[in-house]
Amino acid sequence: MLRPALCLFAPKPLIARGPSLAPVRTCGGRSLTIPVFEPWNDPEAKPLIQFQNVTKRFGDFTAIDDLTIGIYEKEFFALLGPSGCGKTTMMRMLAGFETPTEGSIYLAGQDMAPVPPNKRATNMMFQSYALFPHLSIWENIAFGLKREKMPKHDINDRVEEMLRLTRLEKFANRKPHQISGGQRQRVALARSLAKHPKLLLLDEPLGALDKKLRQDTQFELMDIQEKTGTTFVIVTHDQEEAMTVASRVAVMDHGKIIQVATPDRIYETPNSVYVADFIGEVNIIDGTATPNGPDSYSVAWKDGQAPLNVQSPADFSEGQTCHLAIRPEKVTINAEKPEGVDNLVQGKILDIAYLGNISTYHVELPSGAVIKAQSANTRRISRRAFTWEDTVWLSWTATAGVLLAE
Amino acid sequence: MMRRFTLIAVPYLWLLALFLVPFVIVLKISLSDVELARPPYAPHFDWATGIWAFLSELDFENFTWLAEDDLYWKAYLSSLKIAVVSTFFTLLVGYPMAYAMARAPQEWRATLMMLVILPFWTSFLIRVYAWMGILSNEGFLNQFLMWTGVISEPLTILNTNAAVYIGIVYTYLPFMILPIYAALERLDESLIEAAEDLGCSRLSAFWLVTIPLSKTGIIAGCFLVFIPVLGEFVIPSLLGGSDTLMIGKVLWEEFFSNRDWPVASAVAVVLLLLLIIPIVLFQRNQQKQQEAEQ
Numbered sequence: 001m002l003r004p005a006l007c008l009f010a011p012k013p014l015i016a017r018g019p020s021l022a023p024v025r026t027c028g029g030r031s032l033t034i035p036v037f038e039p040w041n042d043p044e045a046k047p048l049i050q051f052q053n054v055t056k057r058f059g060d061f062t063a064i065d066d067l068t069i070g071i072y073e074k075e076f077f078a079l080l081g082p083s084g085c086g087k088t089t090m091m092r093m094l095a096g097f098e099t100p101t102e103g104s105i106y107l108a109g110q111d112m113a114p115v116p117p118n119k120r121a122t123n124m125m126f127q128s129y130a131l132f133p134h135l136s137i138w139e140n141i142a143f144g145l146k147r148e149k150m151p152k153h154d155i156n157d158r159v160e161e162m163l164r165l166t167r168l169e170k171f172a173n174r175k176p177h178q179i180s181g182g183q184r185q186r187v188a189l190a191r192s193l194a195k196h197p198k199l200l201l202l203d204e205p206l207g208a209l210d211k212k213l214r215q216d217t218q219f220e221l222m223d224i225q226e227k228t229g230t231t232f233v234i235v236t237h238d239q240e241e242a243m244t245v246a247s248r249v250a251v252m253d254h255g256k257i258i259q260v261a262t263p264d265r266i267y268e269t270p271n272s273v274y275v276a277d278f279i280g281e282v283n284i285i286d287g288t289a290t291p292n293g294p295d296s297y298s299v300a301w302k303d304g305q306a307p308l309n310v311q312s313p314a315d316f317s318e319g320q321t322c323h324l325a326i327r328p329e330k331v332t333i334n335a336e337k338p339e340g341v342d343n344l345v346q347g348k349i350l351d352i353a354y355l356g357n358i359s360t361y362h363v364e365l366p367s368g369a370v371i372k373a374q375s376a377n378t379r380r381i382s383r384r385a386f387t388w389e390d391t392v393w394l395s396w397t398a399t400a401g402v403l404l405a406e
Numbered sequence: 407m408m409r410r411f412t413l414i415a416v417p418y419l420w421l422l423a424l425f426l427v428p429f430v431i432v433l434k435i436s437l438s439d440v441e442l443a444r445p446p447y448a449p450h451f452d453w454a455t456g457i458w459a460f461l462s463e464l465d466f467e468n469f470t471w472l473a474e475d476d477l478y479w480k481a482y483l484s485s486l487k488i489a490v491v492s493t494f495f496t497l498l499v500g501y502p503m504a505y506a507m508a509r510a511p512q513e514w515r516a517t518l519m520m521l522v523i524l525p526f527w528t529s530f531l532i533r534v535y536a537w538m539g540i541l542s543n544e545g546f547l548n549q550f551l552m553w554t555g556v557i558s559e560p561l562t563i564l565n566t567n568a569a570v571y572i573g574i575v576y577t578y579l580p581f582m583i584l585p586i587y588a589a590l591e592r593l594d595e596s597l598i599e600a601a602e603d604l605g606c607s608r609l610s611a612f613w614l615v616t617i618p619l620s621k622t623g624i625i626a627g628c629f630l631v632f633i634p635v636l637g638e639f640v641i642p643s644l645l646g647g648s649d650t651l652m653i654g655k656v657l658w659e660e661f662f663s664n665r666d667w668p669v670a671s672a673v674a675v676v677l678l679l680l681l682i683i684p685i686v687l688f689q690r691n692q693q694k695q696q697e698a699e700q
Contacts, residue, residue: 097599117602130600133698134618143614147605177698195604 037247038262039072046109048073048231049094049199054103056089056255063089065255066103076225076232078246080239080278086255087235091201094233095124108198118147123197127204129188131176137187138163138172144195162190165224182213189221193228202234206241218244239279243267251275267327273404276325281360283331283371285324289316289403297403299324302367309342312403326401328374333361334393335385341395347371349390354381363394429678436671437464447667468672477656478673482680484651488567488642489635492574496631497624499575500582504623505616507583508590519587522580534573534644541569541645565647573641578634582627589623590616622695629688636684637677653677 039045047070056064063086071077079087092098093105096117105112112120123144131140141162145155163169166186171179176187185205192200205221206214222245225232236242242249243263250260251274259271270276273284287301287308297316299308301324308324316322338344350370351362354377361373373394377384386392438447449463472478507518525533540546541564548560563569593616601611617624639654646652653673660670 095599095603097602117599118605118607120603122603124600124603126596126600128594128596130594130596132597132600132615132619134621143601144604147610191604 037074039075040070040248045072047071048075048108049233050106051090052104052106054093054100054105056086056093056098057101062255064093064100067255067257068103069250069257069260071231071233073231074229076222076234076245076247078242078249079233079235079252080242080249081237081252082278083237085252087237087252088203089255090252091124091203091233091235094199095122095201096120121198122201123192123195123199124201124203125188125192125205127207129176129184129208131184131187131191133176136173136175137168137179140176140187141191141194143191148195158194162194165193165227166190181208182217185209185217186220189224193224193230197230199231199233202232204236205234206236206238214241215244221245243279251278253278269402270325270404272406273323273325276402276404281328281372281374283324283326283328285326285369285371285401287322287324289320289322290318291316296398297322299403302365302369304367305345305365305369309398310401310403311398312401314403314405316403316405320405323404323406324401325404326396328360328372329358330400331371331373331394331396333363333373333375333386334395335390337393338395342398344393344395345371346391346393349386349388349392352388361392363392432671432674434464435667436468436669436675437466438668439463439465439467440666440668445667446665468668469676471669472672472676478653481651481653481656482676485636485638485653488570488574488650488652489632489638492571492578492635493628493632495571496575496578496582497628500579500627501586501624503579504583504586504590507587508593515591522583526580530577531640533577534641537569537573537576537645538564541572564645567646567650569645570642570650570652573645574631574635574638577641578631581630581634585626585630586620586623589620593619622691622698625691626688626695629684629691633681633684633688636681 039047049071051067051069054064054067055062065086067090079090081087089098093100094107094112096112096115099113107121132143135143138159141159142155145158150158159172160169163172166189168183168186168190171183171187176184179187185208189205202221206217209217218241221232221234225245232245234242234245243266246263248260249263249266250257251266252258253274259266259275261269266275267279270279276282277284285299285301285308287299289297289299289310290307292298295311295313297310297312297314299310299322301308310324314322332338332341337346345365347363347365349361350364353360353362356377358374358376361375362370363373364370371394435447438449440446441448449460451457451460503522507515507522510518538545542548543560543562543564545564547563548557551557552560563572597615597619598611601615602608606614637654637657638652639658642650642652642655643658646655657670657673657677660666660673664670
């Protein structure tokens with residue numbers, strides 16, 4: 001991926017960590033020498049933030065439901081979920097604007113309940129940026145430092161450093177309403193990082209930016225996170241954003257964390273239909289499992305269709321209801337019947353979603369079920385081997401999907 | 407084109423008929439001499455003698471008189487002092503009320519706003535008379551304080567400057583509350599949270615964020631109170647004592663007790679000139695606010 005001209009940071013090429021790419025943040029060609037950053041797999045590691053059986057209720061409404069999770073130092077942790085799932089409440093509890101109804105939150109081993117927001121070693125970047133409209137960019141960034149009674153020249157140095165980091169030197173004397181949305185976003189980031197917080201909270205930080213700028217800024221955020229070594233917790237409803245920036249993603253629903261894992265594991269091995277469906281596109285095939293080997297199952301589904309062969313690390317008993325989740329890009333579409341494949345179905349193309357680089361084919365099987373298959377448009381569209389109403393073969397390997405109980 | 411002209415013409419005609427023409431008449435009277443007649447001043451414009459003869463009889467005698475007699479500038483200064491002090495007290499009472507209104511739950515705000523405006527539905531005079539009933543020696547306030555045992559002798563409040571201040575603060579409070587409320591209601595709650603997040607206590611967040619961001623409302627409210635209070639006449643003459651010196655009262659006495667219309671008009675013209683300064687400042691504040699909002 002070409003770094004756009006906007007990003008003037010370190011010239012090292014960053015590789016977009018899309019869903020199907022390497023799990024570790026890689027820096028062009030040197031990926032093999034970088035130690036794997038997985039403190040959550042290290043039993044010795046102590047989490048920086050610990051939620052211990054935290055419940056938060058607003059009247060009758062339970063925003064957070066008995067939640068326990070640890071977030072480690074230097075992590076870029078994403079809270080992902082639909083609106084109203086409790087992710088913002090979690091963040092506001094970390095910042096100190098809300099207190100848990102039950103349970104406790106520990107920051108570096110210290111119970112945060114009695115600590116007011118202005119005494120916490122956390123800083124927040126607000127969704128609206130919340131820049132002080134009556135202060136200049138410089139004064140906005142210096143605001144937190146002045147409250148610390150920092151010596152004047154130290155404030156100067158720190159503000160200059162933050163302005164450099166976010167490339168805002170030229171705008172130091174402007175007021176927030178005199179700069180663009182992207183610049184405002186960087187001021188908000190600079191202001192929240194200026195105090196060297198142990199933990200930086202980002203509430204939908206890129207929501208107000210257009211798509212192109214958002215993508216650029218995601219890489220900037222990752223860069224700044226690496227440079228400063230600060231622990232970042234980001235709240236977002238944009239799954240692509242969470243996958244791009246985060247070291248781990250927590251998928252939330254109704255005040256509970258459904259799954260916490262690295263972006264690739266969330267995508268490849270979701271633990272529930274909810275997670276599989278929330279992240280990216282997926283085919284969910286309902287059926288009944290029959291074990292036929294270690295981690296191997298034969299899944300009976302629609303009448304008149306041959307049972308599917310699935311290899312998935314799960315525990316199903318004979319005749320148990322199961323859901324096979326399989327990503328469209330793992331389903332191969334062919335005009336001719338392929339040989340030697342684990343699973344094969346025939347159907348008719350119902351719909352084609354043409355996205356330029358890829359196309360998603362909606363294929364209707366004789367039983368009425370629709371399966372989505374995705375393939376890269378390696379040929380010109382005029383030379384495509386199949387189109388609407390054509391009969392095609394769909395195939396996938398036994399390991400392509402995951403078998404889920406719920 | 408014609409349509410636009412008509413549209414602009416309406417407010418200008420309004421201003422011309424209801425402000426400029428009366429002002430020119432008052433200005434003319436202020437340049438005349440007092441006379442025992444009806445109306446009690448001369449000269450009058452006469453077609454026979456022509457405009458130059460008429461103009462040559464006008465002079466600035468009344469304005470020199472205003473400068474010579476110290477009653478007038480003392481009255482101007484005293485009015486200024488009363489206006490400044492009562493504006494300050496109105497701000498002191500009005501700001502917390504506006505703040506409480508802006509922080510009240512959304513569904514209450516319309517009701518609270520209604521309560522602030524409600525007194526306007528009754529006659530201003532009746533409300534000032536009601537204060538006479540409250541503040542007099544046998545009034546409700548003294549009766550209540552003596553009943554509770556706080557005082558044994560009734561306090562003399564009515565016919566003092568204190569009563570004038572109470573009356574002014576009460577009457578002009580809505581003019582202070584409404585612009586401040588408008589500024590505070592627009593204030594983004596997350597700015598306060600951001601200030602706290604960056605290390606401010608509640609109090610310092612209020613000083614460093616809430617106050618500066620409601621500045622335009624405070625300035626607007628202060629001018630809306632200060633400008634009319636400077637020329638206030640009813641409140642000092644009903645609630646104030648004989649030593650309460652305000653230019654509005656002097657003006658009234660010159661007109662109706664003294665029947666010296668020319669001097670009274672001169673007092674009015676000077677008052678208007680004095681008021682132009684705060685009015686211009688007020689306009690500039692409003693303009694700045696509009697620019698900031700764009």
